[in-house]
Amino acid sequence: MAQYNKSDLERRMAGAIEALKGDLTGLRTGRANVQLLDPVMVTVYGANMPLNQVATVSAPEPRMLSVQVWDKANVGPCDKAIRSAGLGLNPIVDGQTLRLPIPDLTEERRKELAKLASKYAEGARVAVRNVRRDGMDSLKTDEKKGEISEDERKRLETEVQKLTDATIVDIDAAASAKEKEILGQ
Template sequence: MAAYDKADLERRMAGAVESLKHDLNGLRTGRASTALLDPVTVEVYGSHMPLAQVATVSVPEPRMLSVQVWDKSNVGPVEKAIRSAGLGLNPINDGQTLRLPIPDLTEERRKELAKLAGKYAEASRIAVRNVRRDGMDSLKTDEKKGVISEDERKRHETEVQKLTDATVADLDAAAAAKEKEILGK
């Protein structure tokens, strides 16, 4: 067990917040966002590659994505990958460019996406609580080894709990904002 390292705990908790924000960006709302296609992988040149490595994604209009495929021979695989990604998008092939109109979300789909945002947030809260547990464990170990006193351990535990509370508040705020965006309220 490593000695207590506040900077490491802060870094790991901040990583959980960033991970949640990245996951939430991938959820489709009524507006076009290049992050929507981040999870799409394309099978080209005998391997699976992220879409960003074979095409440029842009947002020419609020409800339209444009995918400019660099190699004309990859247009078919890119189109297939987008259709099979489960995003509910149907590409329109314009030669080397695919246009993706963003359809309106049904109320049912909005509720599913809001629920998914909640699941992502809960997974992040669990990750943060695990980081807190690691910090508390290392403080107890340091106290047993005589590296720190009981008073220092208690003071550091209070710091760790404050950091945890602040991080969970950030996670909750990000999830609430995304749910509000998804539900259109």
């Protein structure tokens, strides 16, 4: 049985794109986005829990996030967790609701976030190239074992390269769109 598995390569490359999109979603663009608070961990009931497991996060306005804390006793810990998360957000406590105005991004901060988006994209490109290398290696191994011919190996290598190129184009498009969004273009 041949080692080469096209669907596995496709799945792994798609995983690199999904990871990139998740990373990019967490970057702030000046607009309210509920995923902005996904990395926030709150210490409640003697454990660290994601904010979305102790409260409902919504974006009622383009420049405002609302965090509806379910248990009144958790309002303080949620407030503290958001302030210390390094997101540059200062919650306004209103009963069991925390309102988070999204401040304007400075030009310097926008450039930092755009660089970070580029860094995330490069990490995804590296991951895709590693998957490509694994695919090429398994094709060479299959040829050495006599499971596929040289012509078949070359044909499949072209297929792997086309898949790699298409995935890199998707990565570049996602990163470029996010950079434009961050820079307000």
